[in-house]
Amino acid sequence: MKDYYEILGVPEDASVEDIKKRYRELVRQFHPDLNKGDDDAAKRMAEINEAYQVLVDPKKRAEYDAIRKGGGTFVGDPFNRGEGFDFFDSIFRDFFGDFPFGSPFFSRTAQRATARGPDVTLEVTLSLKEVVTGTKRSIRFFRMEACEACGGTGAKGGKFVTCDRCHGTGVIQNRQNTPFGVFVTQTVCPTCGGTGRTPEETCPVCRGSGVTKKERTLELDIPPGVEDNDVITLKGQGSAVKGGTPGDINVVIKVVLPQGWRRKGRDLYTEVHVPYYNAILGGKVKMKTATDEEKELYLEPGTQPGQEYVLAGEGVPDKNRRYRGDLHVVVKVDLPTKVAPEEKQMLERIKQLYEKDKKRFGLF
Ligand SMILES: [Zn+2]
Ligand SMILES: [Zn+2]
Known part of the structure; x- marks a missing residue:
């Protein structure tokens, strides 16, 4: 479709005044009297006149805009030869080129939408350890591929005949008369x-x-640092479709965190349970990191319930492995529900000490 706005060099929201002003400028530049013997200028002027006549008239312009937005091909008015210009000829050459379908009313730019095959969606569930280290997965899956027997054409032996319905043109056309000529919409x-x-x-x-x-097997490299619901897309590796391009494979990542673990961006949060005497006295406590490594956490004496220790660099790496978050360990102090007689005696003794010297312990 001819772009009248482009021909005049005005924006789509140009006012009538702007269009008139612009037209006067163009006339001064391309008027045939000023460009004697210049065929290009004459053709340009014809185009400019055509565009101007439509855009300067609000009614024509509104119709033109509607058609322009609706898609399709506006073929101009082949019977309006303009005034003093080889109007007919220039419009025809622009619109129909070399008449590919044997009729001047078919646009050369008939577009066939390229079909795209369906996407294949796969799901992979990862442990936290796999998220931290990155991992490889072999995934069995099904997809549609070009039929080997017919080379993906759907025709036995790849043999074809001309289509009866469109007589080989590939398009079905609809003609519509508009004030600016014949408007042809085409469908595949x-x-x-x-x-x-x-x-x-x-x-x-x-x-x-x-x-x-x-059935195929996908060998997938999963980089470290992925998050729950991340999607890894493999362009063009999905299902094929006749006469089109294959879709994509989308691998949806699911991350299952171990019980008691949370993730916030690159940082991880977990808990460690310590017996009450360990919290009071301080000391080592064994725990596991995100990669299942055993680590000893050093509690300072007088550690409080809910106190947080940070293991720097034990979190989740970013996708470039340049930076790793931290592991935050929250201390949970376990109090016994039952105590042995001997332990009870000792606790009674501690109680006496506390009560005797409240000041020293800084309590109560
Ligand atoms: Zn086949
Ligand atoms: Zn056909």
Whole structure:
């Protein structure tokens, strides 16, 4: 479709005044009287006149805008030869070029939408350890691939005949008369999918679909640092479709954190349970990191319930492995629900000490 706005060099929201002003400038530049014998200038002027006549008239302009937004091909008015210009000729050359479909009313720019095969969605569940270290996975999956028997054409032996419905043009056209000429909308021929040909005989292997189901194995490298619901996309590795390009594979990552673990960006949070005497006296406590390594955490004497220790660099790495978050360990102090007689005696003794010397212990 001709872009009248582009021809005049005005924005789509240009006012009538702007359009008139611009037109006067262009006339001064391209008027045939000023460009005697210059064919290009004459053609340009014809185009400018055509664009101006539509855009300067609010009613015509509104219709033109509607058609322009609706898509399709505006073929101009082949019977309006303009005034003093080789109008007819220039419009025809612009719109129809070399008449590919044997009729001047078919636009050369008939567009066949390229089909795209379906995406294949896979899911992978990772442990926290795998998220921290990165991992590889072999995933078995099914996808549609081009039928080997017919080369993905759907036609037995790859043999075709001209499509009856569109007579080989690949398009079905609709003509509409508008104030600016004939407006042709075209749709892809549904019988042949725009190829202009149909199978002489349907391929028996794929029943004409051009694709067959295949089981494949995907060797997937998963970088460290991925998050729950991240999607890894492998472009063009999904299912094939006849006459189109394959879809993608989308691998959805699911991360299962161990019980009692949380993640916040690159940082991890976990808990460590310590007996009450350990919290009071301080000392070592064994715990596991995100990569299942055993670590000893040094509690300072007088550690409080809920106190947090930070193991720097024991969190989740970013995707470039340049930085690793921290592991925050929250201390949970376990109090016994039952005590042995001897332990009870000792606790009674501690109680006496406390009560005797409240000041020294700084309590109560
Ligand atoms: Zn057809
Ligand atoms: Zn086939």
